Amino acid sequence: MENELVIFDLGNVIVRNIEMLKTVAAGLGVDCGRLEADYRKYENAMMAGLISVQDYYRRLEHIFSVQLHDDVFRTAFRPVINAPVLELADRLRAKGQRCVIGSNTFSSHWPFIDEMGIRSHFDNAYASHEIHAVKPYEAFFALIMFREGFPAERTHFIDDSPANVAAAAAMGIDAYCYDDDDAALFRHFSCLI
Numbered sequence: 723m724e725n726e727l728v729i730f731d732l733g734n735v736i737v738r739n740i741e742m743l744k745t746v747a748a749g750l751g752v753d754c755g756r757l758e759a760d761y762r763k764y765e766n767a768m769m770a771g772l773i774s775v776q777d778y779y780r781r782l783e784h785i786f787s788v789q790l791h792d793d794v795f796r797t798a799f800r801p802v803i804n805a806p807v808l809e810l811a812d813r814l815r816a817k818g819q820r821c822v823i824g825s826n827t828f829s830s831h832w833p834f835i836d837e838m839g840i841r842s843h844f845d846n847a848y849a850s851h852e853i854h855a856v857k858p859y860e861a862f863f864a865l866i867m868f869r870e871g872f873p874a875e876r877t878h879f880i881d882d883s884p885a886n887v888a889a890a891a892a893m894g895i896d897a898y899c900y901d902d903d904d905a906a907l908f909r910h911f912s913c914l915i
Contacts, residue, residue, distance in 0.1 A: 725818045726914055727872035729863070729890075730811060731881040732825035735900050736840060737801035745798035752786045760785065768828045771851035775830050795830035803838060806904040807880075811843045813915045823847040824866050824879070826856050846870065857881070858889035878914075880907070 733740040743761060747754035764781070767773045779790045811821045821844050823835065828851045835841045848866050855861040867877055874894035881887050882900050890897035898910050908915075 724876060725820055726876050726878060727820045727822065727867065727870050728811075728814055728878045728880070728911070728914070729822055729824040729866060730807065730844070731857075731879075731883075731886070731900075732823055732827060732835070732840075733801075734882040735880055736804055736807050736823065737834075737838070738804050739800055739802045742795060742798040742800075746794050749794060749798065750782070750786060750788050750790075752788065757782075757786070766826075766856055769826045769850045770856050771828075771854050775828055793830050795828070796833075799831050799834065801831075801834055801838070803840065806907070807900075808840070808843045810908060810911060810915075814911065815843075815845065817915050819914050820845050820870060820872070822866065822870060824857070824862065826850045826862075857883070857886040860889065860893060863890055863893055863895060878911070 730736055743758050744754050747757045750757070764773060764778055768775055768778055775793070775795060779794070782788065783790055814821050823840070823844050823846075825848070827849050832849045832851070835847060841847055850856045850862065853862070853865050855865055863879070867874065878896040878898065879887070879890040880898050880900050881890070884899055887897040887899040898907065900907060
């Protein structure tokens with residue numbers, strides 16, 4: 723059996739507890755709904771690396787009349803490792819499968835994969851802000867498959883977003899929508915482990 727490529731999403735798959743906007747809003751003393759509405763307008767641009775987090779912080783300072791003295795997206799981000807998913811990655815790698823992280827993220831959050839020891843469970847890691855492509859767009863998946871040297875028919879993808887899963891499936895990737903059912907996740911990948 724040829725080895726396969728498995729792309730793991732980071733947020734709500736490898737790690738949980740990724741919500742940060744309420745903490746940021748409380749720390750800045752601003753309305754969370756207003757902050758979230760503004761953030762959503764620029765989220766994909768930050769995740770694609772088209773604008774920096776620091777540029778967005780300057781916007782926040784201007785529109786909310788606040789002073790930012792640290793990387794508030796980093797200090798408010800407190801992810802927790804989802805151990806069963808790391809176990810799956812370890813078992814897949816032990817059977818010769820290529821496991822990589824493919825995440826929509828930005829510079830404030832990406833260092834956590836090293837700080838939490840996550841990177842050691844994977845063969846490679848692709849951050850959207852570094853590859854300048856975001857899910858659910860085809861370019862995100864195509865670039866990772868190109869760099870890893872795998873065609874869609876030998877690629878698998880795990881994500882919690884139905885839109886991202888549907889986009890990967892439309893490319894011929896075996897795409898699995900993770901909903902915290904670890905037993906179902908292991909059953910889906912049982913043929914590879």
